[in-house]
Every structure is written in structure tokens, then in C-alpha cells.
Amino acid sequence: ACLKVAGDYIPALGFFAVLFGDDSAREDYHDYYRSLLELDQPSARNIAVRYCDKNGLEPTFDDVLVPAVVLAGEERAENHISEQNQSLVFETTATLVKELGDRFNKPRFRGRLRIVGIAPPGEAHSLGLTMLLELLRRTGIAANFFGMDKSAAEICAFVNEYAPDMVFVSCTTTECMPAAIELVRTLMVESPHLTIIGGGPGALLHQAELLEAGATEICGSRGEVRHAVRLYALRRSVSRSSQIKNVRPLPDTRTATASKVA
Incomplete structure (x- = not known):
């Protein structure tokens, strides 16, 4: 085409x-x-x-x-x-x-964020999205692009299998917006806690519809995306720290056994 x-x-x-x-x-x-x-x-x-x-x-x-x-x-x-x-x-x-x-080394961190970029059916191209993902990969994030010309069913199946922390949806033109909105709605039905970030001229023109479908945020610049990623990483870190603090330590069975023997 x-x-x-x-x-x-x-x-x-x-x-x-x-x-x-x-x-x-x-x-x-x-x-x-x-x-x-x-x-x-x-x-x-x-x-x-x-x-x-x-x-x-x-x-x-x-x-x-x-x-x-x-x-x-x-x-x-x-x-x-x-x-x-x-x-x-x-x-x-x-x-x-x-x-x-x-050409650049990508640092690998334990528990790093997993991000997948997707293009809804009808999207014109993904150049800006792939650039963004490459830049995020350099910071140690596992950022991958699923590819163009994928059906909604293929995209949903991949997201379910990959289980990313965040999904970036590219919406370059208004022509792809009905498919993008329906895709976001389907993803949220299957994964209610998924964080979905939309971007591109089409997304900016149809923010309300995407947010109503379940998108978490619509970003208008690379800086806004990075800010959203940092906030997500911070919240996840705080949540994990709280979970660790709330876990009660198991009793030291070795000490109890030694006391009985004594």
C-alpha cells in the first residue's frame, strides 16, 4: 500500500x-x-x-x-x-x-519495566513510536514494538501473553481512531489493571473517547511520556516496598528446636 x-x-x-x-x-x-x-x-x-x-x-x-x-x-x-x-x-x-x-548497550535491571508499543488496525505508520521505544530501551526498560498490520485479536493475544506493565498506543491519523478506541476498550476488559498511554495527533484530537474507553493518559510530547513512565515506576516501587514491610517474618524454627533440646 x-x-x-x-x-x-x-x-x-x-x-x-x-x-x-x-x-x-x-x-x-x-x-x-x-x-x-x-x-x-x-x-x-x-x-x-x-x-x-x-x-x-x-x-x-x-x-x-x-x-x-x-x-x-x-x-x-x-x-x-x-x-x-x-x-x-x-x-x-x-x-x-x-x-x-x-548500537548502544542496554542496561538490564532486575524487575525492570516491561512496555509494549502497539499500532491499532488502520494506523498509518509507527516511526515516532519506534523511536520512543528505542530511547526507553537505553534506560534499561524492556520496550518492544509488536509490529504493524496486526489484527485486534492478535494484539490482545500478544498483550495477554507478554503481560506488560504499560502499553503505548500509536494514533497518528483520525482514520485509525475507531479501531484504536475499540482496541483500548477490549484490552481493558481483558486486563482491567493495565496502564495504557495513547499518543499521536489522532489521540490528541480524541482524548475524551480514548480515556472513556479506558486509556490511562494521553500524552502530547516525549517529555510527558517519560514523566508518565517515571511516575509509574515510582508508584510500583512504593507499592512493592509496602508489600515487603507488611509481610510477617516466619518464626525461627531452628531457635525453637534448640530450646526444646536444651
Whole structure:
């Protein structure tokens, strides 16, 4: 299926309407973009890798990958590039998100949070969501993306089996909202205590419906997501500490036995 144009990529790009932190032009993303238009994917990859090695993962997302995808959307909307050109920019960038994320060591902590990202049926793309999950993985969180083009039944079955602490639902376009709302409602019926975070332009436009269906929170920025994750981790830690304090210690049977023998 062909990629949708301006409406899908320009306003917000993907999950959570905020992957830009700086609107200033950067030569790096222009070089990356130009290399892809010239069908030189190895050169584009090298530009992204070099920038990542020098500046880090998140700046590479914000300064190179996202601007290139947005520029492709704008130029396609004005018919300056072909649909194939736009698809190449998007698909190469989506592949690089995972590749660049894998270049960094992910700390593994005992009892770490488990987060799964899902795209409801009809969702346009998941680029913003996969970037977010890669950034969270670097902090030690077990963050995984279930994949695109999955049915509601497949998504619910996976969530039940994986048993995550939190679920992120990507809602880029309004077209996917009926399916997203129904998916959230079904997930809450099967897992009433599940924490579901929605994000993306569609979710922001339909916050009330998603919250009524059972979503815990709708976030409009990467910072809001991180804040929600930190709060969840803090509450879970406090809850576990309280449970440990309330557990009565078992009697020391060895001392009792020794007393009887004496």
C-alpha cells in the first residue's frame, strides 16, 4: 500500500506530536535526504551513523531522521518528489531507527519495566513510536514494538501473553481512531489493571473517547511520556516496598528446636 502524504508525516510524524526540538536547518539532514534521493542508501546510512556516534541517539532522531521524513512529506505534497522517493526515505529511516538503537548497550535491571508499543488496525505508520521505544530501551526498560498490520485479536493475544506493565498506543491519523478506541476498550476488559498511554495527533484530537474507553493518559510530547513512565515506576516501587514491610517474618524454627533440646 502506498504511503499517505502530508497529513500523515508533516503535522506530527508519528507517536506523540513532538519529535522536533529545533527548527533550525542542519546540513546533516539535508545530506542524508539528498543521498536517499540519489538512491545512495549506504551514504545516507553513514551520515546517520557518524552523527549518532558524535552526538548520540536522540539528537540523531531529532536532527537528522525526523527532519528528512518531514521534508519528504512536504516535497511529496508539492509533487517535487515521487511516491517512490518518499517511500524510500521513510523505509530507510524506519530501518535505521532500530539499527542505531542496537548500537548502544542496554542496561538490564532486575524487575525492570516491561512496555509494549502497539499500532491499532488502520494506523498509518509507527516511526515516532519506534523511536520512543528505542530511547526507553537505553534506560534499561524492556520496550518492544509488536509490529504493524496486526489484527485486534492478535494484539490482545500478544498483550495477554507478554503481560506488560504499560502499553503505548500509536494514533497518528483520525482514520485509525475507531479501531484504536475499540482496541483500548477490549484490552481493558481483558486486563482491567493495565496502564495504557495513547499518543499521536489522532489521540490528541480524541482524548475524551480514548480515556472513556479506558486509556490511562494521553500524552502530547516525549517529555510527558517519560514523566508518565517515571511516575509509574515510582508508584510500583512504593507499592512493592509496602508489600515487603507488611509481610510477617516466619518464626525461627531452628531457635525453637534448640530450646526444646536444651
